[in-house]
Amino acid sequence: MPDISGEWAVELHGVTRRYGRGGTAVHALRGIDLTLPRRSFTAVMGPSGSGKSTFLQCAAGLDRPTRGTVRLGGTEITGMKENKLTALRRTRLGFVFQAFNLLPSLTVEQNVVLPTRLAGHRPDRRRAAEVLAQVGLADKARRRPGQLSGGQQQRVAIARALVTRPDVVFADEPTGALDTTTAAEILALLRDAVDTHGATVVMVTHDPTAAAWADRVLFLADGEIADHLDRAPATTIASRMTALTTRPTYAPAAA
Numbered sequence: 001m002p003d004i005s006g007e008w009a010v011e012l013h014g015v016t017r018r019y020g021r022g023g024t025a026v027h028a029l030r031g032i033d034l035t036l037p038r039r040s041f042t043a044v045m046g047p048s049g050s051g052k053s054t055f056l057q058c059a060a061g062l063d064r065p066t067r068g069t070v071r072l073g074g075t076e077i078t079g080m081k082e083n084k085l086t087a088l089r090r091t092r093l094g095f096v097f098q099a100f101n102l103l104p105s106l107t108v109e110q111n112v113v114l115p116t117r118l119a120g121h122r123p124d125r126r127r128a129a130e131v132l133a134q135v136g137l138a139d140k141a142r143r144r145p146g147q148l149s150g151g152q153q154q155r156v157a158i159a160r161a162l163v164t165r166p167d168v169v170f171a172d173e174p175t176g177a178l179d180t181t182t183a184a185e186i187l188a189l190l191r192d193a194v195d196t197h198g199a200t201v202v203m204v205t206h207d208p209t210a211a212a213w214a215d216r217v218l219f220l221a222d223g224e225i226a227d228h229l230d231r232a233p234a235t236t237i238a239s240r241m242t243a244l245t246t247r248p249t250y251a252p253a254a255a
């Protein structure tokens with residue numbers, strides 16, 4: 001029987017995203033072609049305005065491309081009706097944000113099972129305990145987010161992102177609000193989710209040290225994938241970023 005789930009976690013083909021029309025149109029993405037294998041950790045970097053957020057939004061089905069197709073875990077989401085897309089996001093995608101985005105009135109465990117609940121399924125408390133143990137918070141299930149440190153809150157967000165065993169976890173600057181030591185702990189957890197638990201992670205970051213935890217770093221510039229690095233150290237990533245940021249946007253024609 002063919003593997004209908006597909007070998008790729010994320011596939012983008014000819015994805016463009018234009019805001020506005022005519023002379024004032026902004027071309028945020030200019031034809032992105034990309035396939036990310038399952039069990040991979042990808043970082044997306046690029047100068048401000050290069051299209052990182054737009055890329056993440058389009059890849060995660062939070063925004064619709066102007067042209068092109070997006071497949072997640074083998075399922076084409078382009079043109080999918082909004083309610084179906086919402087259901088897919090709740091069950092097959094995980095999200096981790098810079099600001100944690102936990103609900104303060106719910107306990108840690110209730111936050112973790114929220115995607116399951118919103119998808120209309122009965123919360124699986126055993127699975128919640130499993131992912132809380134995975135992120136080192138087995139003893140914090142009954143706490144509320146306000147009683148936890150920033151790093152602990154982001155661990156809860158990671159547990160929530162992993163609870164449904166999603167096809168892809170999308171992380172938007174997950175360490176942006178954390179100090180260096182705590183950031184490293186969070187990145188180690190994401191790395192472990194990929195290596196030990198078979199997750200697929202796509203992370204937007206400005207930080208070369210964070211990107212160095214990924215298998216591959218994609219560099220966006222002017223809405224295109226301008227470059228990539230595999231298993232590179234932070235220093236190499238930082239100098240590639242500098243080269244991108246300082247490259248001329250207007251190259252005079254050769255005489």
Ligand SMILES: Nc1ncnc2c1ncn2[C@@H]1O[C@H](COP(=O)(O)OP(=O)(O)OP(=O)(O)O)[C@@H](O)[C@H]1O
Nearest residue numbers: 019026027028046047048049050051052053054055
């Ligand atoms: N809703 C919108 N309407 C019009 N233009 C937009 C909109 N969203 C983004 N853009 C433009 O699209 C381009 C890409 O923006 P995007 O936010 O994806 O970049 P980014 O790399 O995430 O930037 P940053 O690092 O500053 O967050 C920018 O020129 C931006 O001004």
